[in-house]
Amino acid sequence: MKDKSFLILKDNRIIRSILLLSLPIMISNILKSLHDIVDMYFISNINDKVEIVEAQVSAITVTGPIMQICQALALGLMIAGTAIMSQYLGANQTEKAKKVSGQLLILSVLIGIIFNLLLFLMAPLILQWMGADTSSNLYKYSVYYVQYRSFEQVGLFVIYAFQASRQSTGDTITPVILNAISILLNIILTWMFINVFGMDIRGAALATVIANMIVIPICFILMVKKKKNTLNLEWKDLQFHLKYIKTLFIVGMPAAISQAFTSLGFLLINSLVMAFDGYVINAIGVGNRINSLLLFPAMSVGTVLATFIGQNIGANQISRAKKSLWFSMLITIMITVIGACILLFLRRPLVNIFINEVDNPQAFNMCVYYLYFLLLVLPLMGIFQIWTGCFQGAGRTGLSLLLATMRLWVLRLPFIWFLMNIIKIGPPSVWYAMVISNFGAAILGTFLYKFIDFKPRISKMNKNAKEENMSKNNIVLFEPEIPQNTGNIMRTCAGTDTYLHLIKPLGFKIDDASLKRAAVNYLPNVHFKVYENWEEFISQNNGKMYFFTRYGLHTPHELKLDNPNEKYYFIIGKESTGIPKEILKQHLDSCIRLPINDKIRSLNISNVAAIAIFEALRQQNYNDLSQFEPETLKGKDWLLK
Secondary structure (H helix, E strand, C coil), X not given: CCCHHHHHHHCCCHHHHHHHHHHHHHHHHHHHHHHHHHHHHHHXXXXXXXXXXXXXXXXXXXXXXXXXXXXXHHHHHHHHHHHHHHHHHHCCCHHHHHHHHHHHHXXXXXXXXXXXXXXXXXXXXXXXXXXXXXXXXXXXXXXXXXXXXXXXXXXXXXXXXXXXXXXXXXXXXXXXXXXXXXXXXXXXHHHHHHHHCCCCHHXXXXXXXXXXXXXXXXXXXXXXXXXXXXXXXXXXXXXXXXXXXXXXXXXXXXXXXXXXXXXXXXXXXXXXXXXXXXXXXXXXXXXXXXXXXXXXXXXXXXXXXXXXXXXXXXXXXXXXXXXXXXXXXXXXXXXXXXXXXXXXXXXXXHHHHHCXXXXXXXXXXXXXXXXXXXXXXXXXXXXXXXXXXXXXXXXXXXXXXXXXXHHHHHHHHHHHHHHHHHHCCCCHHHHHHHHHHHHHXXXXXXXXXXXXXXXXXXXXXXXXXXXXXXXXXXXXXXXXXXXHHHHHHHHHHHHHCCEEEEECCCCCCCCCHHHHXXXXXXXXXXXXXXXXXXXXXXXXXXXXXXXXXXCCCECHHHCCCCCCCCCEEEEECECCCECCHHHHHCCHHXXXXXXXXXXXXXXXXXXXXXXXXXXXXXXXXXXXXXXXXXXXXXXXXXXXX
């Protein structure tokens, strides 16, 4: 199967790429939404008293934000993992992407277990805090639903980790297949538990848990299976790597807080809405489910955009990343306008699927009225999803947190409270505030976009590691004279993450045109330092130093250059006279000769530097450097085309 990440980076038809990758995610999101819809459908058709059925349907609506708060960290880690792995893959650093995937899986299992325990034990307290009447049917069924579904947490976290790993490579199809398996199992089991065994809302929750638990082994198998163009995990990737865990939390926590704040905000909205009659809660719950289905295409484009921007930023294709943003914005506006038209003409039939107009006219009419406002803001909701995807893909999850916080906590919640308690307009307070908050978020997202510099997040993440590698292997030029030679060495340093030290006097200026031509415009990628003299260099550097000279008694293959805790310096003298004799005499045992015949005095210093650094890299297993042609260039399969 062709790797979709190649498509992301190489296909110039950006709109086509976005649409192709969005379609599977859209299907996946629709399948996920079917979970609550399936539960609502089967529960609403239970043969019991209307008030009992209504309490169980409302329980799903009331507890939704509770479950989402618990999932917030999983979503945050998934967002962080997708952004980080996408940028690593875009920069052709597959091994580091695999390590991130491994740490994400470890965290998912551990945090899932913790959340399982907390959710089960604290469910009654949470419902009481929300103001639910402990003697009511709504409270009873809500506690049942939360406690049973607490056992899905491990499975949910693992599935999100798997999804992040696959989406970062551009594989949006495999998660769809797994979601399809999960939802199919959920439908079958929910029908069986409710209609065959006569269970209530607990049967729906149990079906969800079992369906997710069945999918977990499949995720594990696929994550470790060796397959072309996938992040197959090895044992070394499943060991703790604190720097990657730290990075996941640094990038993921703003996204997790954003998700948690959003869910908590909707929890508070539900608490306010609980002051109304049960039919209002039922109407809002059904309306939100219908709206989610129509919003999923925009959410899918936003998810793809995050991967798209992440990989292109990692590959330093900034202009392409920005183009993908505006193309995504155009696509989203178009599909949300179509969704709004669907709501305009098909509101009543859609509502009638979940709320019978004859049996429950109040809830039916309330939901239809609610959908009228939803169709007005659907394009604005789509724009919000695009800004969120943009910020997350760029690794600026703090901006997505700010946007979500302003949308819900600064605009929507205060307006709901004001309209309910001061103006006293009742249930419409919810949808009036929804219009205001989404309009404000669309404007704010445009403003926050100005603060994105589109620099790779992994450049910060890799800073310490890269500097470590660069300080590990060092080329030292003692008084170099010819700019072209130094330019060639700079090109080698740029391509091997090697640090360059230049000791004065230099036979040229750093901005010499000949040096720049020899470096082939790679000079900005070279990390180097200039010293006034040898003494200054010695005073500032400490490590294993090897001096390349015609008079050395050792060869490069005799050197041991693979100590991870050691720094290596390869000192090369100036073209005319080499390294001064007085310096060499102080380091006789560290003098290295490249074996040559007597036809020439020595090799060109740029050749010496290349031989030295590649012998070191060979012993160090090349320090995550690509051992094949990157896909950001011609690709490793170019010769086969």
